[in-house]
Amino acid sequence: MDRRIIPLIMCGGAGTRLWPASREVHPKQFLPLFGARSTFQDTLIRVSDAALFERPVIITNNAYRFMVLEQLAEIGLEADVLLEPMRRDSGPAIAAGAAFAQTRDKDAIILALAADHVVRDTAAFVAACREGLTAAQAGHIVTFGVQPERPATEYGYISPGDVISGQVRAVAKFVEKPDAETAAGYVKSGYLWNSGNFMFRAAVLLDEYRKVDTASVQAVSDAVAMAGSDLGFVKLDTDTFAAAKSISIDYAVMEKTSRTAVVPVSCGWSDVGSWHAVWELSDKDGQGNAARGAAVFEDSRNCNVTTDRALVALEGVDDLVVVATQDAVLVSRQKDANGLKRLVATLKNVAPQVTEDHIKVHRPWGSYQSVDNGERHQVKRIIVKPGGRLSLQKHHHRSEHWIVVRGTARVTVNELVKTVHENESIYIPIGAVHRLENPGKIQLELIEVQTGSYFGEDDIIRIEDDYSRS
Secondary structure: OOOOEEEEEEOOOOOOOOOOOOEOOEOHHHOOOOOOOOHHHHHHHHOOOOOOEOOOEEEEEHHHHHHHHHHHHHOOOOOEEEEEOOOOOHHHHHHHHHHHHHHHOOOOEEEEEEOOOEEOOHHHHHHHHHHHHHHHHOOOEEEEEEOOOOOOOOOOEEEEEEEEEOOEEEEEEEEOOOOHHHHHHHHHOOOEEEEEEEEEEHHHHHHHHHHHOHHHHHHHHHHHHOOEEEOOEEEOOHHHHHOOOOOOHHHHHHOOOOOEEEEEEOOOEEOOOOHHHHHHHOOOOOOOOEEEOOEEEEOOEOOEEEEOOOOEEEEOOEOEEEEEOOOOEEEEEOOOHHHHHHHHHHHHHHOOHHHHOOOEEEEOOEEEEEEEEOOOEEEEEEEEOOOOEOOEEEOOOEEEEEEEEEOOEEEEEOOEEEEEOOOOEEEEOOOOOEEEEOOOOOOEEEEEEEEEOOOOHHHOEEEEOOOOOO
């Protein structure tokens, strides 16, 4: 009987190719771009058949750890979650996942998947996994080569070689992203898109990696061996992991090893690397317009609108992307992904905040959103999940006034513990030790009015915290 596969889901990246929806603190893998679920959640569901797949391993970073848990809970799945102390690209991330998987099973077979890809035909994808499993067991590092739907210039390509078994072929060569003319030649010659997803025996991947960079593999292995546990997360050791060289798995292993193989697959795959790709994957009206949120089109064609709240109306335009969030609006040409890359690079210099943070900030206990601010005041809308509670804290520069608009709050102010119901309020003076929690069964929603001289997050003095932030 074939062994089951351990999915390794990589979701620590912070790509800004879908700015302003995707930002450093809430990147695209956690966004519901094509329905109610995020691509991270869809990726997990795709590999949830217990007949073929084992409990997944997720590798992410400290900033996303509670988003990972929250989105796992929403789809009713569990996983082992590894936390990278810092980003080191896909090479060390996959090596860490492989080393950890060996602590569960020394002969582990791993399927390494990016969390931000779309697969529209799950059955075809799972069939490709079954097809590649035998080759992986035999010691090949199997990649998935997508049958091209067009001569794309945004993907690397794979030239398939001799047959290994069934549909599995050897890899003759990997090639970088081509220009349009070269891409057309690749498609005509039977090349495949390189999806950047892999299946392998953990031991084989680490051995091949070790041949070209022994020190980095040792550093990652030590980081796993010395890992700590915190709130159920596996925290890779900082000092040892930092010694690993930052490099992609393609450059570290795939372009150097002689063990590569490729499974051709046609499964409606996309890496969703641009707003144009989102448009391609979205439902459209008769004029080719796609909309997520409130949008009206008049005499407009092949446009793509995403809006959080405001109505977007387009008249007399073609091939535009309009993305409206509560603090930023993007208007761009459909197919110029490099233009957006240049724009975000400029924004990082002139307005870095809009590339990093959303107005709505996610926290392990819920979220908060800025409503209004001035020189001596700030207003926030705070949501606390059932059972959630903020840290026990105080401030040196601001007082707070909380008005409950939904649910029930339990509030600690110094020695006082008080239950505050809907349409009631409570005042927290400057310097008072305080805590907010939701003891109820529904979300707690309140409006917070801060007054004072300074409102920075570094004026939160945490005394006690459920999430190890004190």
